[in-house]
Amino acid sequence: MAVAPRFAAHVLGSAAHPVHTLEIYLDYVCPFSAKLFNRVYNDVKPIIDSKFSNKVQIVFRQQVQPWHPSSTLTHEAALAVERVDPSSFWKYSAALFENQVNFFDVNVVSETRNAIYKRLSALAAPLDVDEQQIYKLLTISDKPIDGAYNTGNQVTGDLKLHVKAARLVGVHVSPTVIFDGIVDNSVSSAWSVAQWEEWLARNVV
Numbered sequence: 001m002a003v004a005p006r007f008a009a010h011v012l013g014s015a016a017h018p019v020h021t022l023e024i025y026l027d028y029v030c031p032f033s034a035k036l037f038n039r040v041y042n043d044v045k046p047i048i049d050s051k052f053s054n055k056v057q058i059v060f061r062q063q064v065q066p067w068h069p070s071s072t073l074t075h076e077a078a079l080a081v082e083r084v085d086p087s088s089f090w091k092y093s094a095a096l097f098e099n100q101v102n103f104f105d106v107n108v109v110s111e112t113r114n115a116i117y118k119r120l121s122a123l124a125a126p127l128d129v130d131e132q133q134i135y136k137l138l139t140i141s142d143k144p145i146d147g148a149y150n151t152g153n154q155v156t157g158d159l160k161l162h163v164k165a166a167r168l169v170g171v172h173v174s175p176t177v178i179f180d181g182i183v184d185n186s187v188s189s190a191w192s193v194a195q196w197e198e199w200l201a202r203n204v205v
Helices: 005-010 031-051 069-084 086-098 113-122 131-138 156-168 193-203
Strands: 020-026 056-062 176-179
Touching: 005 056, 005 069, 005 086, 005 156, 020 031, 031 056, 031 086, 031 193, 056 069, 056 086, 056 156, 069 086, 069 113, 069 131, 069 156, 113 131
Parallel strands: 020 056
Antiparallel strands: 020 176
16 A cells, blocks of 8 residues: 655655565554564564665554554654654654553553643653654644534544555554555564564565
8 A cells, every 4th residue: 555645754664666565554552563563673674674675665554453542642642753753753653662551551541631642742852853842733622622522633634544544454453464465464473583584585576
């Protein structure tokens, strides 16, 4: 599936005309998504760069899991970071996964939505991304706007597009891997570097 120019930061790789596309559907509060992200970001990407240069692009796909209410908020935060500083999207995603336990159900149940947004915005500061800009995009008004009560925030429209994209291809579980447009259920978040190397050698031509 193509990536809209406004979400170009979701693509990891410099290949101008890649032969293959590896799409990883991830949820920021899913432990298995964290394992897959860390493996792909830290280990698989360097292998691709060294052995399959210009052949593979990696695409991060937002996979919101609504039974964890904070999932929506974390994905919104990543989209806000992309809007403010696209170059920090993957680094911020890494920070979200590193700190994901802080946004699990039991750690957010007593917080307001805007309080959670405040903490999510603070995660951007170490990346030299203006957390105040992030919070401004995320914050929800506590008053109706023009008579509307479900006002959303400034990235609600972006999130809807990502949710729609996942629904169109029927993705449900996180993580899910799609390679060249086809779901590959053989790929596991528990894979070692050696298993990834074997898979890449078999599939990248």
